[in-house]
Amino acid sequence: MKSLLLVWLLVGCFAVAAEKPAASSEGDEAPSDLSTAPYNDPAIPPEIIAMASGVPEIEARNYLLVDFQSGEELAGLNPGLRIEPASITKLMTAYIVYRDLDKGRVKLDDEVLISEKAWKMEGSRMFVELGKKIPFEKLLRGMIIQSGNDAAMALAEHIAGTESAFVERMNQTAAELGMKDTHYMNVTGWPAQNHYTTARDIVKLVRALITEFPERYKLYSEKEFSYNNIKQQNRNRLLFRDPTVDGLKTGHTESAGYCLVSSAKRDNMRLISVVLGTKSDEARANASQQLLEYGFRTFETHQLYNAGAVLAKVRVWKGDQTEVPAGVIDDLFVSIAKGRYDQLKGGMQLDKGIDAPIMRGDRLGTVIITDRELGKIVKETPLLALEDVAEGGWWRGMMDSIQKLFAD
Secondary structure, three states, rough: HHHHHHHHHHHHHHHHOOOOOOOOOOOOOOOOOOHHHHHHOOOOOOEEEEEOOOOOOOOEEEEEEEEEEOEEEEEEOOOOOOOHHHHHHHHHHHHHHHHHHHHOOOOOOOOOOOOOHOOOOOOOOOOOOOOOOOEEHHHHHHHHHOOOOHHHHHHHHHHHOOHHHHHHHHHHHHHHOOOOOOOOOOOOOOOOOOEEOOOHHHHHHHHHHHHHHHHHHHHHHHHHEEEEEEEEOOOHHHHHHHOOOOEEEEEEEEEEEEEEEEEEEEOOOEEEEEEEEOOOHHHHHHHHHHHHHHHHHOOOOEEEEOOOOOOOOOEEEEEOOOOEEEEEEOOEEEEEEEHHHHEEEEEEEEOOOOOOOOOOOOOEEEEEEEEEEOOOOEEEEEEEEOEHHHHHHHHHHHHHHHHHHHHO
């Protein structure tokens, strides 16, 4: 691992110094003469995540392995490092497209007029024709399966009128999803100053995409796409190697390296792997496969509580009722090393002195899951109010103020 970190630091220093990287050979994206290295503070020490031993040595600048259901980070190297996302950008482009499809703002059978800007897009393309109207669904497939820059531009212009207007929505959506270290400048991942994200933010986006659009997500598993008698394969090699892999996205520029966001599901467990900055197409596939195999071999996922489960009754002061049910609003999952489930013990810490009004979803304490044998906490999550509690009358407020003085 130490040798890997040294290589990573040397690569980072080279990226800062380089002015004109060589052209991209893959064609997945454009060559880049912009580096994302200035977005990061070299004084910050490397962040290494290892929930269990045996993490394989991954030849990548940074990576992250996450359990989809629990959100637990199982393994990683510098997942908060700001990087150039290349074509992984199109995950956000697609997410916004899916939102608009679900809201009926656009339809799959819409006819999309191809502008000169879309037609002239370089890099990976589905080879649309200038001035032709193409069904929205074909463009969507061209963007997701083949990573067409021309398709992404055409979709963005059809939805928002201009690329810049669509990019505004991308950045607004990133903020909504809590992607605090992400900023977009275009819809394709074409190299641009101030266009960056992190492995951790990519996972947030992927979890939202799969959760909100499970049916549309299936498109990421398709292996080939044909348009204009041109057949092109999905660049995600894992789709051809591992039947449990069903997505998601490749990316490449000279400065970003070869990147791959992948996801696989085996039995009741889904893992998300983000590998960034490898040396080749083969390297990103191998590194991603290594991470996924490590995750499935080492960990297991369990659902602890159902959404809405009442775990406690919490005392409320100055309200129109004296207690409020508390628990979890969403299903609660935990990721643990294999064979440790029987050692788990649930507990809670309740906040004291809670006054009305209370809104559903307000934090009232903490749910704590402990491994009894090892004596360590394996998960902490907020204990939330499951109902609203309004303020009581003036008499209730006065009496509770007095009683609260003598309460523990």
